[in-house]
Amino acid sequence: MPGAxxxxxxxxxxxxxxxxxxxxCSCSTGKDSVSGCRSNGGCASGGCNRHNTYDWITAQGxxxxxxxxxxxxxxxNGSRKEFFKNPQHTRATTGDWVVVESASGGFxxxxxxxxxxLVRMQMKRKRVRPDARLSQVVRKAHERDVERLDEVRxxxxxxxxxxRAIARSLDLNMKIGDVEFQGDGRKCTFYYTADGRVxxxxxxxHYARDFKVKVEMRQIGARQESARxxxxxxxxxxxxxxxxxxxxxxxNTAAARYQNLAINQTKLSGMCGRLKCCLNYELDTYIDxxxxxxxxAERLKTQAGLAxxxxxxxxxxLMFYTYAEDRGKLYPIHVxxxxxxxxxxxxxxxxxxxxxxxxxxxxxxxxxxxxxEPDFENVHDVIQLPIEKRNKRKKKxxxxxxxxxxxxxAVEKAAQNDALQGRRQGPPPRRNDRPGNQGxxxxxxxxxxxxxxxxxxxxxxxxxxxxxxxxxxxxxKNQGGGPxxxxxxxxx
Numbered sequence: 001m002p003g004a005x006x007x008x009x010x011x012x013x014x015x016x017x018x019x020x021x022x023x024x025c026s027c028s029t030g031k032d033s034v035s036g037c038r039s040n041g042g043c044a045s046g047g048c049n050r051h052n053t054y055d056w057i058t059a060q061g062x063x064x065x066x067x068x069x070x071x072x073x074x075x076x077n078g079s080r081k082e083f084f085k086n087p088q089h090t091r092a093t094t095g096d097w098v099v100v101e102s103a104s105g106g107f108x109x110x111x112x113x114x115x116x117x118l119v120r121m122q123m124k125r126k127r128v129r130p131d132a133r134l135s136q137v138v139r140k141a142h143e144r145d146v147e148r149l150d151e152v153r154x155x156x157x158x159x160x161x162x163x164r165a166i167a168r169s170l171d172l173n174m175k176i177g178d179v180e181f182q183g184d185g186r187k188c189t190f191y192y193t194a195d196g197r198v199x200x201x202x203x204x205x206h207y208a209r210d211f212k213v214k215v216e217m218r219q220i221g222a223r224q225e226s227a228r229x230x231x232x233x234x235x236x237x238x239x240x241x242x243x244x245x246x247x248x249x250x251x252n253t254a255a256a257r258y259q260n261l262a263i264n265q266t267k268l269s270g271m272c273g274r275l276k277c278c279l280n281y282e283l284d285t286y287i288d289x290x291x292x293x294x295x296x297a298e299r300l301k302t303q304a305g306l307a308x309x310x311x312x313x314x315x316x317x318l319m320f321y322t323y324a325e326d327r328g329k330l331y332p333i334h335v336x337x338x339x340x341x342x343x344x345x346x347x348x349x350x351x352x353x354x355x356x357x358x359x360x361x362x363x364x365x366x367x368x369x370x371x372x373e374p375d376f377e378n379v380h381d382v383i384q385l386p387i388e389k390r391n392k393r394k395k396k397x398x399x400x401x402x403x404x405x406x407x408x409x410a411v412e413k414a415a416q417n418d419a420l421q422g423r424r425q426g427p428p429p430r431r432n433d434r435p436g437n438q439g440x441x442x443x444x445x446x447x448x449x450x451x452x453x454x455x456x457x458x459x460x461x462x463x464x465x466x467x468x469x470x471x472x473x474x475x476x477k478n479q480g481g482g483p484x485x486x487x488x489x490x491x492x
Contacts, residue, residue, distance in 0.1 A: 064116040072114040097141035109183030152181040177225040226272040251275040304353035
């Protein structure tokens with residue numbers, strides 16, 4: 001008995017995995033979730049079915065009091081949805097794969113996304129008349145239909161790359177954004193974007209000859225292309241146009257100005273290259289809040305100088321001013337104070353300075369509410385985290401710098417040694433050129449050291465020594481009266 005129960009539970013889980021897509025997942029392959037979330041994880045950007053509408057009536061099992069014979073069928077992950085007549089013999093309900101008639105001939109395979117009263121509301125929203133001529137649901141899709149759909153979906157990526165190469169070879173100013181096969185594989189729709197009209201008659205001939213299918217070209221905008229392809233915005237969430245946004249409203253830079261956003265085309269543009277649709281989400285709130293602000297308050301004349309408006313905090317109701325000549329300090333002034341300053345200027349009186357405007361009328365006081373005591377213990381002074389010790393990183397020194405430092409140290413050391421040696425030898429000898437101190441050496445601290453000069457005529461004087469002066473003869477040594485040889489100057 002337990003084994004049979006476990007087997008039944010396993011079959012139920014397998015059925016749910018094959019026939020139910022995960023909630024909130026995202027797929028990158030762009031395929032229909034025929035078998036739920038595929039192996040290796042995956043669902044792609046846009047979820048198992050983009051632009052989903054939760055059919056809560058069918059999920060709760062509530063019988064529809066007013067049966068409606070039209071159902072909504074989604075194709076290729078919800079990128080395209082159409083309405084079809086649902087005969088009673090098909091018994092198709094929400095979540096069933098069905099075979100439907102194609103408007104261009106043949107059959108297509110899709111998934112029923114809505115039934116009953118919700119379909120009536122969707123038709124009214126999309127302005128489709130209930131008595132309009134619609135194609136019919138033929139029957140529920142069986143396993144072979146689903147396998148055939150998977151086969152043609154796998155070929156779409158290769159055909160997309162080949163189609164772009166052909167369009168580029170023909171020098172056509174267009175971009176092939178997406179390719180969608182019909183369920184029976186007889187027809188292929190190419191979605192493209194272009195700035196103007198494109199003559200693609202030659203392109204269709206190439207496509208029909210290479211792909212062997214019936215070709216349909218459909219031009220879409222940049223926003224529709226992003227909705228079909230999907231992706232992630234800079235907010236970290238999936239694109240609104242590929243998940244829930246079905247109607248595209250015009251967006252202009254005035255929406256950014258109302259919200260005090262910098263007019264930066266790079267930051268304000270979405271994945272499609274157009275202005276982000278989310279700029280319109282809070283625009284009405286900002287417009288209502290800006291009604292209390294003065295229209296012409298960019299400049300205020302004061303006796304201290306001209307004050308200019310720098311920025312505005314809409315929800316705190318503050319306007320930041322500074323002086324035109326000295327922009328070093330900002331003055332946050334409340335809107336009520338600005339209104340009083342404007343009334344004073346209109347009456348012919350100018351406020352003394354921005355400080356006087358701040359003192360005119362105090363900002364409305366916020367009602368103080370009694371703060372409830374926290375129900376937890378304050379451990380700020382009891383528990384203290386230890387200071388994290390960080391290892392100091394040693395700076396890497398270059399080899400040239402080390403060499404220069406070592407050379408400077410060697411020079412400094414040599415200078416110190418020379419100074420120390422000079423101290424040991426004593427002060428240098430004094431220069432004494434008087435003739436009385438030559439022979440006996442009595443006039444100086446040290447006796448002069450005289451070296452005889454060489455008698456060779458070709459010998460040159462050494463270095464840059466100064467020219468030696470001839471000294472007068474000594475009568476005690478030279479008795480003959482002949483000239484005396486010049487003597488060298490004592491070395492210092």
